Amino acid sequence: MSVQKFLYDSYLREHTSYVESFHIINNLCAIALAENIFRPSGGGQPRDHGTVIINKISYKVEDIIKIKGVTNLILDSSALVSLYEFYGKEANSILDWERRYCLMRYHTGGHILMSAARQTVLGYEPQGMEIEDDLSSCKILFTSEEEFTEKNCSSLLDIALNAIDGNASIEGKKYPSLDAAKEEHIDEFRINSNLNLKGKVRIIIIDNYDANPCSGTHVKSLGEVGSLTIESFSYESIERIASIKFKLECITS
Numbered sequence: 451m452s453v454q455k456f457l458y459d460s461y462l463r464e465h466t467s468y469v470e471s472f473h474i475i476n477n478l479c480a481i482a483l484a485e486n487i488f489r490p491s492g493g494g495q496p497r498d499h500g501t502v503i504i505n506k507i508s509y510k511v512e513d514i515i516k517i518k519g520v521t522n523l524i525l526d527s528s529a530l531v532s533l534y535e536f537y538g539k540e541a542n543s544i545l546d547w548e549r550r551y552c553l554m555r556y557h558t559g560g561h562i563l564m565s566a567a568r569q570t571v572l573g574y575e576p577q578g579m580e581i582e583d584d585l586s587s588c589k590i591l592f593t594s595e596e597e598f599t600e601k602n603c604s605s606l607l608d609i610a611l612n613a614i615d616g617n618a619s620i621e622g623k624k625y626p627s628l629d630a631a632k633e634e635h636i637d638e639f640r641i642n643s644n645l646n647l648k649g650k651v652r653i654i655i656i657d658n659y660d661a662n663p664c665s666g667t668h669v670k671s672l673g674e675v676g677s678l679t680i681e682s683f684s685y686e687s688i689e690r691i692a693s694i695k696f697k698l699e700c701i702t703s
């Protein structure tokens with residue numbers, strides 16, 4: 451079974467592995483690598499971009515699709531003619547690192563804003579985040595029992611910016627169950643109640659601020675999130691859903 455390297459080392463930009471399986475999906479060549487560094491889209495985080503080099507030929511990764519637990523890299527159409535030569539071959543994966551790093555910063559920025567919301571919003575419950583595919587902004591969503599106002603938004607931002615200034619460390623830790631993780635992080639734990647997690651869980655812990663089950667990619671320290679500004683916020687009073695749209699400064703290709 452393919453190992454998803456990005457879960458253990460989100461800073462791995464390039465990696466050599468081999469083609470474990472191949473087939474055709476939507477008339478394009480799909481390969482699964484024994485060790486994969488490309489993250490598919492999920493949890494509001496768009497997919498990685500990059501290339502795979504096989505037999506000295508570079509192929510663009512056009513999509514990343516997980517089927518029955520296997521992460522398939524969909525290669526550009528030029529790979530089709532060589533499809534049957536790929537099995538067992540060495541494959542060098544190269545991430546579009548600027549995009550990945552920006553995604554990691556946005557995603558981690560979403561975590562710390564959610565943590566600030568947990569600390570300040572009455573009836574807070576996380577409802578996910580959505581990073582724009584062009585990396586122009588990210589939106590976090592959560593419930594709020596009372597109207598979410600500009601004042602709420604401002605105090606929430608202060609908490610998040612102070613935490614970013616403090617440069618807290620971030621680590622992923624595995625627990626045998628959700629209950630075990632909750633017990634250890636009772637004061638800072640948060641979870642989207644729509645998630646039905648069973649068995650082992652990976653918890654992303656931001657020092658004393660936040661503990662949340664997540665399979666996204668994160669930076670190692672909060673300072674790496676950098677300059678964070680809020681573009682807009684809204685509150686939908688019937689569903690009691692608040693959303694905050696924020697922006698980071700990213701260099702993207």
Ligand SMILES: [Zn+2]
Nearest residue numbers: 654664665666
């Ligand atoms: Zn995350």
